[in-house]
Every structure is written in C-alpha cells, then in structure tokens.
Amino acid sequence: MINSTFIVSEKDQASMNMLNILMNKYDWKLIEKTRTYKKLGENELKIIILNEEMIYCENIEKIEESDRYIFLSRHVSEKKMPALTAHFLGNPSNDSPYGGKAMNLAYTCPNLLKNYMINLYEQKNKVENYEITLEATHHGPTNISKPCLFVEIGSQSKQWQDSIAGEIVINSIIKSIENEKETNMIGYGFGGPHYSKKFTKLIIENKYSISGYISRHYIKYFNQELLSQILNISDQKIRYAFIDKKGLGKDKQRIINLIKNELEIIYL
Numbered sequence: 001m002i003n004s005t006f007i008v009s010e011k012d013q014a015s016m017n018m019l020n021i022l023m024n025k026y027d028w029k030l031i032e033k034t035r036t037y038k039k040l041g042e043n044e045l046k047i048i049i050l051n052e053e054m055i056y057c058e059n060i061e062k063i064e065e066s067d068r069y070i071f072l073s074r075h076v077s078e079k080k081m082p083a084l085t086a087h088f089l090g091n092p093s094n095d096s097p098y099g100g101k102a103m104n105l106a107y108t109c110p111n112l113l114k115n116y117m118i119n120l121y122e123q124k125n126k127v128e129n130y131e132i133t134l135e136a137t138h139h140g141p142t143n144i145s146k147p148c149l150f151v152e153i154g155s156q157s158k159q160w161q162d163s164i165a166g167e168i169v170i171n172s173i174i175k176s177i178e179n180e181k182e183t184n185m186i187g188y189g190f191g192g193p194h195y196s197k198k199f200t201k202l203i204i205e206n207k208y209s210i211s212g213y214i215s216r217h218y219i220k221y222f223n224q225e226l227l228s229q230i231l232n233i234s235d236q237k238i239r240y241a242f243i244d245k246k247g248l249g250k251d252k253q254r255i256i257n258l259i260k261n262e263l264e265i266i267y268l
Contacts, residue, residue: 100140
C-alpha cells in the first residue's frame with residue numbers, strides 16, 4: 001500500500017474539524033513526542049499537525065517522509081458558496097501570492113483524486129447544499145517531491161465547522177486510499193473557469209482521470225516550460241489534453257500548437 005500522510009493546521013477551522021473526526025475514528029500513536037501521529041493497524045497512515053498555514057509549508061518532507069501528502073483544508077471563495085473541493089498544487093503564472101514558486105507545478109496523483117471525487121459524489125445527498133467540484137491549480141506549496149492533494153471544505157466558518165461535511169470528506173478520502181481503483185487514461189486540462197463543471201463531470205462519469213488543469217485566468221502564461229512540467233509531474237503517464245473548447249479565448253490555437261505533438265487532444 002502507498003503510504004499517505006494527512007497535513008492539518010491549527011490555523012484552519014476546517015482542518016481542525018477534519019482532524020477531530022480522524023482522531024475519533026481511528027487509534028493513533030504519537031511519534032516521539034513530535035506533532036506527528038501514526039495510525040495503529042494494518043494501513044500506513046500518518047497525520048502532521050502544523051501551527052502555520054498549509055499553503056506556505058515547503059518543508060513538509062523534513063518533518064515526515066511519505067509517498068504522498070493530503071492536505072485537509074478550508075476553502076475560501078468570493079461568492080462564499082458551500083463547497084467541497086479538491087485540486088493539485090502549483091502556480092501556472094508569473095505570480096505566487098499564495099505560496100510556492102511562480103511558473104512551478106507540484107507533483108500529482110490523478111487516481112487518488114478521481115477516486116475521491118467519485119466517492120464524494122456518491123454521498124452528495126447528505127450534503128445537498130454543497131457544490132462538489134474540482135478547482136484549477138492555483139497555489140503552493142510547490143517544492144514537495146512527492147504527490148500532494150488538497151481536499152477542502154468551504155467557504156465560511158459555518159461550513160468549516162460542519163461535522164457532517166467533515167465526516168463525508170474523511171470517509172471519502174479514506175475509502176479512496178484503502179480501495180484505490182486505477183486507470184491509465186490520464187490527462188491534463190486547459191481552459192474554462194476556476195471551478196470546472198466539465199472537468200469534474202469528466203472524471204466522475206467517465207474512464208478518464210486528470211492531473212490538474214489551468215483555468216482561462218492563467219492560460220496566457222502557458223508555455224513550453226509548463227508543458228514539460230505537466231508531462232513529468234504525475235505519478236502516472238499523461239496521455240491526453242482535455243480542452244475546454246469554449247474556454248481558451250484568443251489563446252486556443254497557440255495552446256493546441258504547443259500540445260498537439262505531445263498529447264492526444266480531447267475536446268469538451
């Protein structure tokens with residue numbers, strides 16, 4: 001089994017909500033009086049408790065080595081919509097206001113994301129007022145050498161402290177870790193809004209999985225260097241480019257010319 005480590009922060013209400021559920025759900029052993037816990041039993045799971053914001057934690061591997069890191073986080077949006085979101089890490093632009101390095105993408109685990117979103121969606125009747133959606137790649141940390149995934153509850157204090165939403169998120173991610181179904185139909189997304197219904201539907205309802213996507217807001221920065229990163233950051237081979245055909249604007253042909261010799265294009 002792949003070793004997975006949960007990252008939580010004391011500065012994050014949703015994170016503490018999910019930590020409380022994890023602690024009550026399983027038996028954990030404190031590791032050498034650090035702020036790291038190891039799950040007792042057959043499955044290798046750990047928890048790292050931080051006292052800093054997770055998006056700025058670039059040294060997580062110095063705290064605890066793992067095969068992959070799953071950040072349990074709050075989600076914030078301008079519209080303040082109740083939402084359960086998930087996304088990979090990186091800054092596909094010349095700026096990095098929320099941690100990590102500019103023009104730098106972090107490592108991904110597409111199958112885990114796909115399994116999580118499917119398991120989450122199967123419980124949507126328990127959280128009918130929440131939108132279940134992927135998010136575009138948009139923040140750090142970016143220098144971790146193993147795959148990282150953010151799973152989030154949003155978008156206000158009421159939702160961050162919602163124990164039902166927290167329970168569903170934890171149950172879904174644990175089920176995804178323990179019963180991870182694999183597909184080799186992996187692609188990367190280009191265009192469309194930050195919250196993409198097209199890419200969300202694609203991985204929930206079809207055989208494909210996604211290693212992240214760059215929204216229309218950052219697509220003007222996409223270049224050969226970012227393409228090279230995309231082809232090398234996934235723990236599985238990237239085979240496809242998922243194109244939101246109405247979501248690339250004036251950059252559409254430029255993007256297609258960059259990727260057409262590297263990836264099979266699928267239009268959505």
